[in-house]
Structures are given as C-alpha cells and as structure tokens.
Amino acid sequence: MVAIPPTRRPSAPALDHRELYVLLGRIEEALEVLLRTEPLEPTAAQSALELLEVAGRELPVHFADEEAPDGFFASALARAPHLHHALETLQKEHLHLAELLGELLQEVRWAGTSSSAWTHVEASYLLLAETLRRHERAEDGIVAEAFSTDEGGLG
Ligand SMILES: [Fe+2]
Ligand SMILES: [Fe+2]
DSSP: OOOOOSSOOTTOOOOOHHHHHHHHHHHHHHHHHHHTSSSOOHHHHHHHHHHHHHHHHHHHHHHHHHHSTTSHHHHHHHHOGGGHHHHHHHHHHHHHHHHHHHHHHHHHHHHTTOHHHHHHHHHHHHHHHHHHHHHHHHHHHHHHHHSTTSSOSOO
8 A cells, every 4th residue: 555644755756646646545445434423423424524634835836836837737748739728728737636635625624523524525525525536636647648658747
C-alpha cells in the first residue's frame, strides 16, 4: 500500500496520481465505516476528518506542482502543442476542484458527530472524488499521448 503522509513537510514531493487514487479510496472507506454506525463513533469521525484534511493539504500541492513552470502542463505542452486546448481546460478545472474542496472542508469542520452532517459530507466528497478522478484520468490520457515515445510524465 502507498503511504500517505499525515502531515506535509515543505520539502515533500507532491502526491502522484497513483497516490491520489489511493487517498481517495481510503477516504471512501473511512466514510463508509463512519456512516455504518449510529450514533456515529467519534474515533471513526476523527479518522475521516484527518484523511479529508490530508486531501485538503495534498490536492493544492498536486495542482501547483502540475502548474509549475517545469511541471506537467508546461512539459506536456512542449511535447504536444496540439493538446493546448485540453491542457487549458484541465488547468481551469483545478480552480473548480479547489472550490469543491474548500466547500467540503468547511462542511467537515462543522460535522462533529452529526450523522446528517456527515451524510452531507459524503455526498460532497463523492462529487469531488468523481470530478477529480475524471480530471486525473484525462491527464493520464495526455501523458500517454504526449510522452508515449520516451520516459516522462507524472510518475
Ligand atoms: Fe490536474
Ligand atoms: Fe493530476
């Protein structure tokens, strides 16, 4: 299993796509475990909250890493200029994803041990996770197209 760091060191590299998919799966499992109990188990709520906070820290770092001057978008554009529309769309999606993430984290901070609040959190999370998976798969497709002839890509 891929280790997800509980805290972010300034020098830590951004999570790659495989690590992000693992994190998304772990959050889904944590929410499922949490919402299976009534009343909600405080330790299960804490675990879900901590994993969502990891996502709150890691996703912006992942996006910034891709948008960096030497990051994925710039190198994909250099390799495959004909993909510029697709790359621009993906870069814009980071803003939308960051908004969804911000709203989700607000809900999480107020959820406590309220099952109705966590049911809301789960719905918001599933929307974010679906949108994010679609986004990352599109990037994986770009990697396959732009970097298929040699080494490179998102790791
Ligand atoms: Fe991205
Ligand atoms: Fe990505």
